Amino acid sequence: MNVIIRTATKVMFPIIILFGIYVIVHGHTTPGGTFSGGSVMAGAFVIYTLAYGIEKTEKELKQTVIDVLKSIAGFVLIMLILFEFFLRAALVPTERIFSLWSGSSLMFFNVVGGIMVFTGLLMIWYTVAKTDVE
Amino acid sequence: MNEKIKLSVAMGCIVIISGFLLFSIFSPGFNQWDKKISNFFINQGWRQLSATNTVTTIVWEYRGYDTLGEESILFTEAIGVFALGFGLFSAEKIQGKNAALPPSKESEVKS
Structure with a gap:
């Protein structure tokens, strides 16, 4: 791609990732949540691939890392749901409304679901980018 | 002829589904529950x-269990695209390389 697109990607990439993390972590107080935050984070890697190519993207984040992260996130999600079902306990205190550290275990659900969405979209994108269309 | 049949079937589906939706919206019981x-x-x-x-x-x-099913949909979707892209279920991977070619061409080349 162009020099302009490469430079803009180099500047914008960490900001987009940071915004995605913000949307995921603040999912229980502000609009947003798992799907929007994970899509934003995956979109950063899509822009990076379009600017630099799939080989350089795979040096930054390998496909095996994505697969392992997705499996771990699914396992942790099921463990969290079992924890909530059997113990009926709030992981986070529910006194302070509007603060980040509030909402009974909603933040952990948001983080795990955001990782699931992010890795799922990136698995699809890596497959599409690696496949040779003849 | 074939394209016309496909187009008419698609248009019929659109008309029927949108008719159902509009009927359900404008029926008097809609949005009147407790x-x-x-x-x-x-x-x-x-x-x-x-x-x-x-x-x-x-x-x-x-609605936590509903969302658990949605995440499993994400798993299935990613695995399906992975299988399509890398050809995990193609005939080449299962039966060897020559199985993917149609048999009539092979026999022509051999004879």
Whole structure:
């Protein structure tokens, strides 16, 4: 791609990732949540691939890392749901409304679901980018 | 001829589905149920969980198992695209390389 697109990607990439993390972590107080935050984070890697190519993207984040992260996130999600079902306990205190550290275990659900969405979209994108269309 | 049949079937599907939706919207019973549960979500949801995003509380707490199924849909979707892209179920991977070619061409080349 162009020099302009490469430079803009180099500047914008960490900001987009940071915004995605913000949307995921603040999912229980502000609009947003798992799907929007994970899509934003995956979109950063899509822009990076379009600017630099799939080989350089795979040096930054390998496909095996994505697969392992997705499996771990699914396992942790099921463990969290079992924890909530059997113990009926709030992981986070529910006194302070509007603060980040509030909402009974909603933040952990948001983080795990955001990782699931992010890795799922990136698995699809890596497959599409690696496949040779003849 | 074939394209015309396909187009007419698609148009018929669109007309039937949109007719059903419009009928359900304009029928007199629509949106007239007892609004107990939505009032409960709006008034008590943020007090119970101290989370101001009501959509997140509904999606991840009151309808948690539904969202678990949605995440499993994400798994299945990624695995399906992976299998399509890398040809995990193609004839080449299963039966060897020559199985993918149609048999008539092979016999022509050999004879």
